[in-house]
Amino acid sequence: MPLAKDRNTLRRDGVQFSDPVAADTLIFAGALVCLDASGNAVPGATSTTLKARGVAQEQVDNTGGAAGDLSVESRRGVFQFANSTSTDQITRADIGSECYIVDDQTVAKTSATNTRSVAGVIRDVDSNGVWVEI
Incomplete structure (x- = not known):
């Protein structure tokens, strides 16, 4: 009504x-x-x-x-998290893509064959970590 x-x-x-x-x-x-x-x-x-x-x-x-x-x-917002390593390391080329939860402080480039949940969208990458919008 x-x-x-x-x-x-x-x-x-x-x-x-x-x-x-x-x-x-x-x-x-x-x-x-x-x-x-x-x-x-x-x-x-x-x-x-x-x-x-x-x-x-x-x-x-x-x-x-x-x-x-x-x-x-x-x-919620844009926060800095630790970057994963090796083939799961996030680079500047990944800005705008989704990233995945490794643990309570680390994000990765891939879902590791569908074993990880989405953390958010990569907004920036610098020498200190990955800036993720949640």
Whole structure:
């Protein structure tokens, strides 16, 4: 049904999130945070079922806790991560392409034969790492 009067429509900026942390999970500040198949926050890892969410703004230690006992604040944007090595090393020629999650601080050029989830889009590469838009 269409509006018949003014409405206070709630808004989010779409860059900051608070998600329940998976059971028995430790997430370090600055880690790449992903959502697992249940929608719980976990650190980035080699997996085909994770969805990149952002970078942890704090350390959250839910070791020994149940899923959702604690929440983690994460932020979307463009962040610098460690570059993979060898044939998976990202170069400037890869800018604009997707990259893949190796762990909570490293990204790679390939999915390693469909064993890694997408981290985001490569926005820049320099001597310190890979700038990824999540």
